[in-house]
Amino acid sequence: MNLFTSTGAAILRRVDDAGFVLDLLVRTVGSLQKVPRRKRFLLDMAFNAGVRALPVTMVVAAFAGAILAMQTGIELKRFGDTGVLGTITALSMCREMGPFITAVILAATVGSSMAAEVGTMKVSDEISALEVMSVDPVNYLVLPRVIALAVMCPTLTALSDLIGIFGGSIIAQQNLGVSQSRFWMSAQDALTSSAMLLPKEVYVGLLKALVFGIAIATVSCAAGLRATGGALGVGLAVQTAVRNSVILIIVLGFIITWFFYFLNG
Amino acid sequence: MIELRDVCKRLGSRQILDGLSLRVEKGMNYVLMGPSGTGKSVTLRHIIGILKPDSGSVRVDGQEVPTMDREQLMALRRRMGYLFQNGALINWLTVEQNVALPLEEHSSLSRSAIQDRVHEVLRMVALDHAKEQFPPSISGGMKLRAGLARALVTQPEYVLYDEPNAGLDPIISHQIHQLIAEVRDRLGVTGLIVTHSRACATQCGDRIGIIQNGKIEVEGTVAEMVASEHPLAKAFLGGGSD
Numbered sequence: 169m170n171l172f173t174s175t176g177a178a179i180l181r182r183v184d185d186a187g188f189v190l191d192l193l194v195r196t197v198g199s200l201q202k203v204p205r206r207k208r209f210l211l212d213m214a215f216n217a218g219v220r221a222l223p224v225t226m227v228v229a230a231f232a233g234a235i236l237a238m239q240t241g242i243e244l245k246r247f248g249d250t251g252v253l254g255t256i257t258a259l260s261m262c263r264e265m266g267p268f269i270t271a272v273i274l275a276a277t278v279g280s281s282m283a284a285e286v287g288t289m290k291v292s293d294e295i296s297a298l299e300v301m302s303v304d305p306v307n308y309l310v311l312p313r314v315i316a317l318a319v320m321c322p323t324l325t326a327l328s329d330l331i332g333i334f335g336g337s338i339i340a341q342q343n344l345g346v347s348q349s350r351f352w353m354s355a356q357d358a359l360t361s362s363a364m365l366l367p368k369e370v371y372v373g374l375l376k377a378l379v380f381g382i383a384i385a386t387v388s389c390a391a392g393l394r395a396t397g398g399a400l401g402v403g404l405a406v407q408t409a410v411r412n413s414v415i416l417i418i419v420l421g422f423i424i425t426w427f428f429y430f431l432n433g
Numbered sequence: 434m435i436e437l438r439d440v441c442k443r444l445g446s447r448q449i450l451d452g453l454s455l456r457v458e459k460g461m462n463y464v465l466m467g468p469s470g471t472g473k474s475v476t477l478r479h480i481i482g483i484l485k486p487d488s489g490s491v492r493v494d495g496q497e498v499p500t501m502d503r504e505q506l507m508a509l510r511r512r513m514g515y516l517f518q519n520g521a522l523i524n525w526l527t528v529e530q531n532v533a534l535p536l537e538e539h540s541s542l543s544r545s546a547i548q549d550r551v552h553e554v555l556r557m558v559a560l561d562h563a564k565e566q567f568p569p570s571i572s573g574g575m576k577l578r579a580g581l582a583r584a585l586v587t588q589p590e591y592v593l594y595d596e597p598n599a600g601l602d603p604i605i606s607h608q609i610h611q612l613i614a615e616v617r618d619r620l621g622v623t624g625l626i627v628t629h630s631r632a633c634a635t636q637c638g639d640r641i642g643i644i645q646n647g648k649i650e651v652e653g654t655v656a657e658m659v660a661s662e663h664p665l666a667k668a669f670l671g672g673g674s675d
Binding site: 289292293294296297298299300301302303 | 483511
């Protein structure tokens, strides 16, 4: 196979993969009326996702907030303007860092396990068994996972926003001489809006988290559903799920930021 | 009646089925034998509509399976049971929940009626003592019996058995064979059994077809096939086989 043919084949494979993910998403949305029927499984999935990702998310968020405050604080100190450190840390966490950190951790912990579970079911004929029983694998397996992450990703993001700001406040006090009250007052100023209870930054961050959650679950289930060839195929599905999830998190994050801050002012 | 006529199927670069024709009459067990990789399981997947043929006809009770829409296919599958090689049980459901799954998804039966039906089939396959257990904690033979219970719980007209005794010891295999024969005799279920086992073929079958090079090479009643001088029949059903 020459370079031209192999490049063409690789592009076609990617287009086919993307088409499969989009089709899966459309079919999942189309089966939303089945949510009450899958309530128990959905709650199990949401609980497992939360429990699995919560400790890591909190640790990473605390350190991310601390690093953010440290790096920003060093520059602000040069200009003698550390009073706005709370504002900068709070806005950065809510706008970008919180959703991004949470989504990457969910992709690595929960997304990978979703791909492994669904992939193992695929290679051991359990998906075929569902099909021959006329049980649609999309509403039985994919729907509860997508809804679970669509709920848990924003929930964990809200928590990691708070923990990140808390991490920043510790550094501000210990290393930059900004008192706790001054830091939190500044953060509170940034996170208060008379018009909408919370400022746009918080809503945009939570919207990002919602989109990331749906993307991670859909991509991971799609990778699992396309697994072939035993344990090796399941391993490849997990790899594909995490890689594609991280790429999507970055690309979708960019698109949402661009839409809300550049296209819509 | 299940009828396949001149079915061809290519998977990747391999021609798996190449003009395969067979006919399974109502109320009989048809045994499909043949070397590994010759398309026996692929044939079953065509009948249940998981695979579509490249050409040829697959009919169940006169209805063409490959041209069925989703609703028709679901209706057909509700009339069929399928026993997978390893049972293909859902790992996070108990044996009882696995068997109840097709009824919970499709029937309008009450919860207690579903439970009664599930217990009835579990008793039939001698698994009522293991109903609370999860698939990873039960043996291969128990998984197969649970898979058979799941295939039978909807009272299907047809059951497709994909190597129902693969990897089982002779005692468990014998129990499974008895169950398959009982399902035909007591419930009048039509069966298509894919197997390599002479014991399975002779104990459960009414007719036997041996597949090679993508088509049925030799076919006949059990007695005819056991007495046949055809090299394939001798290889699979001769005294030294199994």
